[in-house]
Amino acid sequence: MSDVHIIGAGIHPFGRTEGVSGLDQGLFAVNEALADAGIAWTDVQFAFGGSAAAGNADALLPRLGLTGVQFINIANGCATGGSALLSGYWAIKSGEFDLGVVVGFDKHPRGAFNADPEASGLPMWYGEVGMMLTTQFFGMKIQRYMALNGITPETLGMVAEKAFQNGSKTPHAWRREPVGLNQIMNSDLVSDPLTKYMFCSPAEGGAALILASDKKMRELGLKGPKMRGAAVRTRVNGSFEVFSPSLDIKRGPSPTEIASAAAYEMAGVGPDDIDVAQIQDTECGAEIMHMAENGFCANGEQEKLIHEGYTQLDGKLPTNTDGGCLACGEPIGASGLRQVYENVQQLRGRAEGRQVAKARLGYSQVYGAPGLSAVAILEA
Amino acid sequence: MADRPLADGLYRLEDGAPRLLGGRRKSDGKYAFPMPTGAQATLYDQVDLASEGTLWSYTVQRFRPKTPYAGPGDDKTFKPYAVGYIELPDQIIVESPLRGDDFSAFKIGMPMRLTLIPFREEADGARVMTYGFEAA
Numbered sequence: 001m002s003d004v005h006i007i008g009a010g011i012h013p014f015g016r017t018e019g020v021s022g023l024d025q026g027l028f029a030v031n032e033a034l035a036d037a038g039i040a041w042t043d044v045q046f047a048f049g050g051s052a053a054a055g056n057a058d059a060l061l062p063r064l065g066l067t068g069v070q071f072i073n074i075a076n077g078c079a080t081g082g083s084a085l086l087s088g089y090w091a092i093k094s095g096e097f098d099l100g101v102v103v104g105f106d107k108h109p110r111g112a113f114n115a116d117p118e119a120s121g122l123p124m125w126y127g128e129v130g131m132m133l134t135t136q137f138f139g140m141k142i143q144r145y146m147a148l149n150g151i152t153p154e155t156l157g158m159v160a161e162k163a164f165q166n167g168s169k170t171p172h173a174w175r176r177e178p179v180g181l182n183q184i185m186n187s188d189l190v191s192d193p194l195t196k197y198m199f200c201s202p203a204e205g206g207a208a209l210i211l212a213s214d215k216k217m218r219e220l221g222l223k224g225p226k227m228r229g230a231a232v233r234t235r236v237n238g239s240f241e242v243f244s245p246s247l248d249i250k251r252g253p254s255p256t257e258i259a260s261a262a263a264y265e266m267a268g269v270g271p272d273d274i275d276v277a278q279i280q281d282t283e284c285g286a287e288i289m290h291m292a293e294n295g296f297c298a299n300g301e302q303e304k305l306i307h308e309g310y311t312q313l314d315g316k317l318p319t320n321t322d323g324g325c326l327a328c329g330e331p332i333g334a335s336g337l338r339q340v341y342e343n344v345q346q347l348r349g350r351a352e353g354r355q356v357a358k359a360r361l362g363y364s365q366v367y368g369a370p371g372l373s374a375v376a377i378l379e380a
Numbered sequence: 381m382a383d384r385p386l387a388d389g390l391y392r393l394e395d396g397a398p399r400l401l402g403g404r405r406k407s408d409g410k411y412a413f414p415m416p417t418g419a420q421a422t423l424y425d426q427v428d429l430a431s432e433g434t435l436w437s438y439t440v441q442r443f444r445p446k447t448p449y450a451g452p453g454d455d456k457t458f459k460p461y462a463v464g465y466i467e468l469p470d471q472i473i474v475e476s477p478l479r480g481d482d483f484s485a486f487k488i489g490m491p492m493r494l495t496l497i498p499f500r501e502e503a504d505g506a507r508v509m510t511y512g513f514e515a516a
Contacts, residue, residue: 192439
């Protein structure tokens with residue numbers, strides 16, 4: 001089995017880019033990644049890519065070049081980017097390939113994501129009665145978590161404040177202006193207890209990575225972070241996922257907890273070893289709960305840690321250093337790869353303006369419907 | 381004008397009082413809500429779920445959902461509504477619209493009971509009803 005390294009990274013700015021299709025944003029990211037690694041598309045041996053709303057990822061082929069290369073489209077909701085990365089990881093780890101591309105892109109219209117009950121195997125009334133909204137799921141999940149674990153509403157606001165602060169320092173972020181805590185707390189409620197500024201918005205963007213075996217990397221005379229561990233896991237009985245008309249009374253672990261444990265075991269490291277983390281922040285509650293689900297703290301500790309600045313750029317575990325989904329928006333196909341892109345930049349010392357000092361181990365976790373999580377641990 | 385349910389198979393009426401319908405798996409007694417349909421249905425017996433439980437979580441929908449939401453009015457006339465999960469002891473946790481205008485009164489763990497909530501009015505004046513839960 002080969003080790004897998006990330007030797008190139010590219011990104012199209014997230015947010016809204018009038019007149020540039022999602023596909024072309026993906027293309028931009030791939031070309032930037034290829035240039036970063038100093039290779040040509042004709043060198044690429046495989047590709048995995050995904051987009052939820054901007055067409056098939058393999059529509060990139062005529063634009064990149066019809067080389068006959070293996071290209072497989074990935075569709076895993078918001079975890080699409082993470083799943084594309086995992087697919088590329090296993091392609092090289094297996095020894096089958098040496099060099100490939102993973103890409104994700106999207107271009108969503110404004111407003112909340114539409115839900116189609118039948119596409120999710122649910123009855124029409126569930127949508128008609130007004131319960132098929134991801135915003136409600138996030139509101140209810142954090143509402144209960146706060147009640148059981150002593151998290152206060154202000155802590156939610158502080159997560160958003162950090163996100164916009166970090167976004168203001170990140171060239172690829174959408175929201176580039178800091179937003180004060182008062183404004184965040186007093187903005188309109190979307191789904192209690194979450195206000196407008198506490199939710200990510202559907203957006204546009206593209207991100208791409210070049211993966212290589214250690215042998216190929218050395219052949220090319222390059223260096224790049226090593227993928228120490230990577231795992232995709234789905235839900236088990238008793239998890240709490242979006243679009244669930246009912247839940248088991250007996251609770252079980254989340255897919256994030258399961259994927260996280262698997263990735264740490266593969267990597268041979270623990271949460272305390274991690275220097276920088278990009279964890280799913282669809283809304284502020286998600287970042288808070290994911291701190292515990294990814295093993296970084298016990299349930300309830302987030303209240304104290306966040307107030308102490310633990311997750312700030314100069315804290316012990318800088319979290320969502322590019323502002324996360326809150327500041328970058330959520331182009332479904334791309335976000336999972338944006339997280340890894342950000343870790344790659346941090347580990348290579350190229351995270352200008354938001355650089356975490358001496359970042360050696362980077363951790364990313366992306367979560368998507370109907371309940372899956374992709375985790376990757378990188379070493380500089 | 382007669383009331384009619386939002387969908388068949390969600391609840392039934394006994395002496396005017398609603399009973400929430402669910403399924404109980406024949407093999408192991410595991411509860412399901414809503415009652416499964418299609419090929420899965422043969423694996424379950426239809427049962428009345430408990431009418432009382434506790435509030436497991438809740439939220440308030442503050443903006444008018446996009447399609448396929450079939451509620452009354454439009455963006456301007458939209459009234460926020462509450463949604464929650466109710467733990468029915470020893471059975472299952474069900475997602476449900478919540479009745480109540482004072483959203484600040486909801487507290488996780490509070491006792492709740494099954495009710496019917498008018499969802500919208502049709503052109504002929506008939507009311508489309510949904511199951512719901514309210515403070516007990």
